Each structure stands twice: as structure tokens, then as C-alpha cells.
Amino acid sequence: MSKFFEDPNAIRPYEPIPDGHVSGSLLERALRAGEFAVTSELNPPDSADPEDVFEAARPLAEVTDAINATDASGANCHMSSIGICSLLTRTGHGTVYQISCRDRNRIAIQGDVLGAAAMGVRNVLCLTGDGVGAGDQPGAKPVFDLDSVSLIRLIRTMRDTGQFLSGRKITKPPRLFIGAAENPCVDPVDYRADRLAKKVEAGADFIQTNYIFDIPRFERFMERVRDMGLGKRVFILAGVGPLASAKAARWMRSNVPGLHIPDSVIERLEKAEKPGDEGRKICVELIQQIREIPGVSGVHIMAYRREHLVADILREAGIARMAKAG
Amino acid sequence: MYAFRRFAVRRSRQFEWLYQVLERVLVGLDPILSRIGYGRLERPMAFVERHVKGLMFDCRMCGQCVLSSTGMSCPMNCPKQLRNGPCGGVRPGGFCEVKPEMRCVWVEAWDGASRMKHGDKIRVVLPPVDRTLEGSSAWLRASRERIQAIQGGDDANRTALADAYPEARESAPTSAPLTAEPGKGGAS
Numbered sequence: 001m002s003k004f005f006e007d008p009n010a011i012r013p014y015e016p017i018p019d020g021h022v023s024g025s026l027l028e029r030a031l032r033a034g035e036f037a038v039t040s041e042l043n044p045p046d047s048a049d050p051e052d053v054f055e056a057a058r059p060l061a062e063v064t065d066a067i068n069a070t071d072a073s074g075a076n077c078h079m080s081s082i083g084i085c086s087l088l089t090r091t092g093h094g095t096v097y098q099i100s101c102r103d104r105n106r107i108a109i110q111g112d113v114l115g116a117a118a119m120g121v122r123n124v125l126c127l128t129g130d131g132v133g134a135g136d137q138p139g140a141k142p143v144f145d146l147d148s149v150s151l152i153r154l155i156r157t158m159r160d161t162g163q164f165l166s167g168r169k170i171t172k173p174p175r176l177f178i179g180a181a182e183n184p185c186v187d188p189v190d191y192r193a194d195r196l197a198k199k200v201e202a203g204a205d206f207i208q209t210n211y212i213f214d215i216p217r218f219e220r221f222m223e224r225v226r227d228m229g230l231g232k233r234v235f236i237l238a239g240v241g242p243l244a245s246a247k248a249a250r251w252m253r254s255n256v257p258g259l260h261i262p263d264s265v266i267e268r269l270e271k272a273e274k275p276g277d278e279g280r281k282i283c284v285e286l287i288q289q290i291r292e293i294p295g296v297s298g299v300h301i302m303a304y305r306r307e308h309l310v311a312d313i314l315r316e317a318g319i320a321r322m323a324k325a326g
Numbered sequence: 327m328y329a330f331r332r333f334a335v336r337r338s339r340q341f342e343w344l345y346q347v348l349e350r351v352l353v354g355l356d357p358i359l360s361r362i363g364y365g366r367l368e369r370p371m372a373f374v375e376r377h378v379k380g381l382m383f384d385c386r387m388c389g390q391c392v393l394s395s396t397g398m399s400c401p402m403n404c405p406k407q408l409r410n411g412p413c414g415g416v417r418p419g420g421f422c423e424v425k426p427e428m429r430c431v432w433v434e435a436w437d438g439a440s441r442m443k444h445g446d447k448i449r450v451v452l453p454p455v456d457r458t459l460e461g462s463s464a465w466l467r468a469s470r471e472r473i474q475a476i477q478g479g480d481d482a483n484r485t486a487l488a489d490a491y492p493e494a495r496e497s498a499p500t501s502a503p504l505t506a507e508p509g510k511g512g513a514s
Contacts, residue, residue, distance in 0.1 A: 093463075102406075106454060128406055128413045131424040142406070146454045149410035157490040169485030183414035191412075191436045194449065198410055199396055201450045201493075210414055257415035257423045 017175060022159065022205060025122035025177040026094040027066040029205065030298075031235040036319060037210065038297030038322075039237055040310055041068045050222035053079065053087045056222050061305045063314055066094035066123055068208070068300070072103060072255060075135025075157065088122030095181060096208075097121045102129030105145035106154065110164055115153055119175030125179040125208060127153040130257045149202045152180055155199060156203030180204040184221035184258040185214045193224035206235040206302040213261045213282075213291050222293050231295035238290045241302040242309055243279035246270040280309055280316075287317035331384050332429070333401065336399040338438035345394055352469035353476075364466055365508035367455040371463040380413040381403050389459030391468065395447040395498045397438025402455075405426075409452040409501075411435065462507075464500060471499035 019087035021032065030037045030092040040060045043123060060067050081083045083198045085095040097116045113124065115278035146154065154165055156179055162173040180199040184192050196207065212218045218238065225231055243261075244248045246269040253261050265282060273277030287299055299319075302311050352359070359367060366370030372387070379385030384442050386402035392409070393400060394482075401409055402459065405424035411432030420433035439445035458465070474483075488495040488502040495502040 031422065128408065130415060131405060132361045133424055144408070145457075147406065147408040147410050148413075149451055150454045153490060157486075158396075161490070163486055163490075165487055165490060167489075186432075187418055187420045188412065188433045189434060190432075195410075195412070198449060198451055201449070202410075214448070258413075260418075269468045303440060 018087045023122045023175045023177040025066070027096070027123050028177040029204070030065045033057045035065075035298075037065045037235070038063060038301065038314060038319065039066045039068055039298065040064045040301040040303065040307070041070060042084065043304060043307060044070055044081075044084055046078055046325065048079070053084050054091065056307065057088055057091075057093060060310055061091075061093050063311045064094075064301075066096050068096040068098060068125065068281050071100040071127070071129070072135070073098075073099040073100075073130065075102065075130050075137070075140075076251060077137065080177075082112055082119075084119075085116060086119040094123065095121055096123040096125050098125045098127060100127045100129030101144050101146045102132065103140075103143055103144055103149065103150055103196065106165060107288075110154070110158065111115070111153065112169070113158060113174055113176070117176060118296040122175070123177045123179060123206075124155060126155065126204070127181055134255075134257055134310065148180060149198055152178055152199055152202040152204050177205050178203055179206045179208055181206050183210040183258050185212060185217045186210070186258050189221070192221055193228060193230070196225060197228055197230055200230055200234045204234055206237065206297075207241040208237045208303060210258055211239050211261075212242055212286065212290065213265050213300065215286065217260075218290070219293060222295050226243060226295050235297040236295060237298040237300040238293075238296050239300045239302055240283055240286050240290065241304070242276075242306050242313065243269060244306065245275040245279070253269075280313060283313050284316045287313070287319070291319075327381055327384065328428070330382050330435070331403070334398045335434045335438040339441045339443065341398045341442065342394055342442045348465065349468055349472060352411050352465060353472050355471055356469065356473055357464070360468070363508070364470065367466060368508055370465055371466050372461065375463055375465055387461050387464075388455050389462040389464050390455055390500045390503070391464035391469065392452060392498045392501050394442075394444065395450060395452065395501075396432075397435040397440070397442065397445065397448060399431050399435040401431060401435065407455070408432060409455065447497045450493045450497045451491060452494050452498065454488055456487075456503070459503075459507075466508075467503060468500045469504075470505045471503055474505045475499055 012112050018026050021028055042056050069081040071081040081098045086097045087096045126148045132142045159173050182196045224228045246266050249266050269275045271276055290296055301310050334387050341378040364467050374447045384403050388402050420430050422428045439448040483504040491502050
């Protein structure tokens with residue numbers, strides 16, 4: 001036996017999977033146990049130092065079921081999602097490997113899915129990806145060989161049928177908990193639940209939504225989701241995050257694709273003496289309101305450059321919990 | 327042309343009918359087309375499609391036309407070329423994330439589908455495009471695939487892609503083709 005496998009922290013690619021589960025994911029375990037799950041997004045370093053990844057993960061690790069590693073979100077280049085996930089799995093953290101269709105074709109993606117699973121990744125999030133024009137290298141070639149929905153089905157095929165899209169056999173299929181995103185509060189709001197239904201049909205096990213700042217809109221979306229019977233077929237984690245100031249919120253609204261922030265939220269930040277505290281308070285209130293909506297299984301906190309606030313936000317929102325082990 | 331393609335979406339019900347008629351005619355002509363040879367018809371038909379569909383739908387000649395599943399709004403005009411849209415970046419009012427002056431192709435698609443008789447086909451998960459079919463005739467392919475489906479010859483040539491997206495094979499056969507390409511040995 002190699003030294004690698006004697007290390008208790010080493011990767012064990014094929015641990016036994018509990019009955020009725022599709023993966024060995026801790027996030028899946030928490031969701032199926034009916035816990036209100038928490039995931040959060042890590043700010044990926046512009047660095048090749050693993051210590052920077054551990055540093056960024058530290059404020060999130062204890063209070064989340066899984067940490068999302070973004071895949072060049074907003075088309076800005078950072079350390080890759082697969083690299084970050086590989087590092088974090090070594091320390092026992094649950095990770096969500098984000099796959100965007102913008103930068104890689106089906107050949108690259110299928111290979112990376114196997115690589116990630118071998119490194120101990122148990123959750124993936126299938127995304128279409130923002131256009132290259134949104135990022136800092138707008139001259140790049142956009143790939144978009146797949147879209148998020150066809151990607152979900154592709155990974156489900158790899159997992160459940162044990163085949164590449166070509167039909168070639170995979171000797172050890174990747175045991176992954178498959179995630180997808182949805183953006184309930186942006187146009188076309190009337191069709192967002194229908195698109196979610198397609199993702200569930202394609203094979204999504206869980207959903208992480210984009211930022212929710214508009215509770216009435218989100219409630220209408222969830223009502224349709226429940227009416228379509230999707231609430232029982234997929235776990236939905238609502239996306240939230242603390243805004244730093246009115247100025248930052250306005251900037252995000254006009255520069256980050258797919259972000260809906262109602263004017264009332266921005267006004268609240270504007271009037272506040274300490275906008276940072278107000279942003280945190282708004283986030284706490286949103287979590288409390290979201291938790292009351294039937295069909296929501298957890299929250300996904302995107303606290304870009306405010307990761308240090310996540311633990312406090314959760315405590316204030318009443319999601320106090322024992323430190324998550326592993 | 328942008329104005330024409332928006333017109334097609336507004337009249338999606340009529341265009342759906344037109345496409346059904348076209349497919350039936352081509353299927354009916356199959357004995358003749360087979361005798362002439364699909365391979366020989368490929369270039370002239372692709373030429374016609376390039377110009378007719380180019381004018382009407384801003385067709386990009388993907389060779390796997392799925393207009394009847396996308397509200398008569400061509401998904402290849404989406405800058406991300408989504409086959410299952412819209413993405414999460416749609417701007418307020420239904421405009422494109424990448425080209426803000428353009429209506430989102432997929433907002434149009436869902437809108438067009440809502441007026442169609444078989445508009446529910448938009449709910450089917452479509453597979454990724456086979457890029458080797460780019461530039462070829464989608465109409466002839468649609469006709470060949472329909473005949474094969476009618477004759478029940480699907481099982482013999484079944485591909486992994488068709489197995490991974492069985493609903494798409496059922497509702498939009500060109501999206502997961504199984505028939506042999508003219509001039510080539512077997513299905514892709």
C-alpha cells in the first residue's frame with residue numbers, strides 16, 4: 001500500500017454510500033436528514049499558494065455543509081475550481097465543484113468530472129457561465145459547447161449509466177450529488193420555475209439560487225415550484241449575501257449579470273448610518289424570511305470579501321449549530 | 327433578419343403548421359428523394375435552407391434544426407448558443423446579457439412556444455449540438471429521421487447520446503440523429 005492511502009487525511013474515492021443516496025456527499029446527507037443546510041462561496045485566490053485557499057476557507061469551514069469554489073465567475077480568472085476543491089477535500093471539507101460551460105468543451109468537462117471525483121469531490125454545480133465580455137479578458141473565445149441543462153444530464157449519465165457521452169464505458173463512475181443554479185427574481189420571471197423543472201428533469205439533485213433580495217418575487221416562484229411538484233424532487237438552497245453599501249449594491253446591479261436588487265433595499269442602505277451593519281442585518285432578515293417559505297431546504301451565502309461575517313450572520317439568523325465535523 | 331425572426335415568433339403557431347406540412351411533404355417524397363440520392367440533394371437543399379432560413383430566422387446552419395421545440399426562435403442566435411435557455415443573465419424587460427440591444431432569444435422562445443399547439447416540446451431537455459453536422463441540410467435530416475422513427479429502425483443504430491437524451495430523440499429527432507449520414511458509413 002502506498003503511503004498516500006495510509007494517510008488518514010488522504011482521499012478515499014469510493015467510500016460506502018448510504019442507502020437511497022447518490023453520493024457520499026455530506027451536503028446530501030444533511031439535506032436528506034432534513035437539516036437546514038448551509039453552503040457558502042469561497043473567494044478564490046489569485047495565487048498559486050495552497051495556504052491562500054485554506055485561509056479563504058477558514059471562516060466558512062466550521063459553519064457550512066459545503067464550500068462552493070467558483071469557476072471564473074463573472075468571467076474573471078482566478079485559481080480553478082477543481083484546484084481549490086482538491087485542496088479542500090484533503091482537509092475534509094465538503095466542496096461544491098462549479099463547472100461553467102463558458103471555458104471548456106465536453107471533452108474537457110467529462111475528464112475533469114472524473115478527476116474531481118477521484119480527488120474526493122462529491123458535489124458539482126452545473127452552470128452555463130457568464131459571457132466572456134463580463135470579465136477582465138473579454139477577448140477570450142467563448143466555448144459554450146454544452147449548456148447547464150445538457151451538462152446536468154451528461155453528468156447524470158456518467159454517474160448512473162457509467163458511460164461517457166460517446167458510449168464508452170467508465171469503469172468507476174463518479175458518485176456525485178448534482179447541483180444546478182436558478183435565478184428566480186430576474187426576467188423572464190414567469191418561466192423561471194419552468195426552467196427549474198427542466199433542470200430537475202435533466203437530473204439535478206439540488207439547486208443553489210442566485211441572490212434573493214426580493215422576497216415577494218421569490219415566494220411567487222416557490223409557489224409555482226410547489227405547484228409543479230418540484231419541491232419534493234429537488235433540494236433548494238436560496239442564495240443570499242450581505243451588501244457592503246448602497247454604492248456597491250448599485251455597482252453590482254449594473255455590472256454583475258443577472259442580479260436583481262429592489263430600490264427599497266438600496267434606499268435602506270443609503271439611509272443607514274453604518275451601511276455595512278445594515279447590509280448584514282438585511283441578510284439576516286432575508287434568511288429568516290426565506291426559512292419560513294415551504295420547499296426551501298437551506299441557504300447559499302455569497303459574501304464576496306465579507307466571508308468573515310458569515311458565521312455571525314448565521315448565528316443572528318438563528319441557525320446556530322454545532323461546528324460541522326469534516 | 328431581426329425583424330423577420332421576431333415576426334416568426336409572433337406567428338409561431340402558423341410557422342409550426344408550415345413546418346409540419348413541410349416535413350410531411352419531404353417524408354412523402356422519400357421514395358423519390360432516395361432514388362435521386364440524399365447525398366446528391368445535400369448541397370442544393372443546404373443552399374436553399376441557408377438563404378430561406380437565414381432570412382427568416384437568422385439561421386446559423388447548425389444542421390440540427392429544433393425550431394419547433396423552441397417557439398420558432400432559433401437558439402443558435404443566443405450568444406451562448408444555449409439549447410436549453412434562457413440563462414440567468416437576462417436583463418430587465420427580457421434583453422440579452424451579452425447583446426443588450428437584442429431581445430433574449432430564449433425569452434422569445436418561451437413566448438413563441440406558449441402560442442404553439444405542441445409548445446410543450448420546449449420542456450424537453452435537448453442534447454448538445456453535434457458540430458460535425460454544421461452546414462448540412464437540417465430539412466433532409468428531419469425527414470430521414472422521421473422515416474426511421476416511423477419504421478421503428480431506431481434500436482439498431484441507437485447511440486449513447488440518444489440514450490442519454492431519450493425525450494429529445496422522441497420529440498425532436500434531429501437533435502439526436504440516428505440515421506446514416508449520406509456519403510458516410512453510419513450515424514455519428
